């Protein structure tokens with residue numbers, strides 16, 4: 001019982017209490033985002049935050065899930081203004097923690113408002129590049145919120161809304177509570193769920209249902225610089241439908257209520273892939289769906305980010321399952337979080353028909369050749385590239401072979417290829433890594449939740465498939 005209790009407690013704590021708070025009307029932050037200036041790459045937000053009188057510290061999200069590092073774009077937080085009962089409130093940034101703001105709430109006031117302008121020219125979901133263009137935007141709510149210092153993000157309730165430029169349509173995993181013209185209000189959710197549910201919008205928008213009969217519903221929400229960029233082929237639609245089906249076979253469970261592949265097609269904004277429980281935020285070149293070369297290079301992106309819903313979001317290294325966005329993340333198991341996802345994502349790219357088996361082998365050969373020529377492997381263990389993600393992520397290509405980069409992706413691929421091969425050899429091809437995935441990432445389908453793991457948990461689960469020291 002001793003061993004079981006802590007993990008059960010963790011399971012419940014990490015589930016979304018926001019639904020309960022919403023039902024009971026417990027204190028809710030209202031976050032109203034005005035994105036009508038998105039074409040100028042600036043988002044405006046007005047937050048109404050319950051507060052008790054006295055000293056009060058609000059923080060801006062710093063460690064961003066999926067980025068695995070302190071990428072919260074604090075330098076772009078401008079126009080900050082606090083008010084209580086309509087009167088301006090003095091504020092002071094903490095002298096050490098750049099992400100913390102101190103105010104004093106006057107007597108008799110039970111909520112304050114904070115307004116801010118987030119410049120988005122250099123933060124596309126934590127990657128370099130802009131988050132918006134004249135035709136589209138990618139809103140990550142961590143860019144436009146403040147929350148009480150010390151609060152658990154699961155315990156903070158947020159009712160969010162957004163106003164979009166005229167004629168723009170949007171896609172997000174959030175559920176719409178009310179829409180009036182260009183303004184949409186969403187069901188109140190926990191801050192965890194809000195930050196985990198980005199929104200894309202644009203003047204050129206298309207939603208493609210994938211296997212609509214499938215329960216839960218899976219769709220691709222696309223925005224592009226032009227209607228032509230949204231011209232996804234029937235062959236691709238079939239391949240993404242296969243991808244949904246293949247994950248059902250591989251994991252034998254789904255830990256989400258519905259799933260949105262958010263896909264931005266533009267050369268004006270930053271490119272990235274960021275995983276979430278019920279969606280993924282993908283940004284690629286404008287012609288990716290209509291240019292065969294680009295299509296080949298990016299074919300593995302959506303499968304990779306989709307796999308993260310199981311490996312990264314549902315099953316997560318304990319060191320990356322932090323209670324809020326101020327607690328440092330520990331990256332040492334990223335060769336599982338990202339390495340295994342890279343391996344499975346590429347395999348699913350081939351299984352779904354987005355790549356041919358030969359193209360898959362070519363991609364693997366390229367990875368192996370790249371690792372063969374990475375001189376830094378002589379001094380830097382792979383695990384250290386995982387531990388030091390926060391210092392390696394934005395490094396340029398100069399001396400990369402000696403410094404190493406985020407090799408837990410590519411060399412992670414090779415490690416999991418060896419694990420898969422070893423299981424097949426040990427069991428005379430009666431078992432494979434798929435059996436590990438069903439056992440480790442499967443279980444009961446249902447609401448998004450986080451089940452953490454340690455190195456020992458991974459080893460134990462692998463030994464249950466095929467004992468090997």
Ligand SMILES: [Zn+2]
Nearest residue numbers: 304308338341
């Ligand atoms: Zn990833």
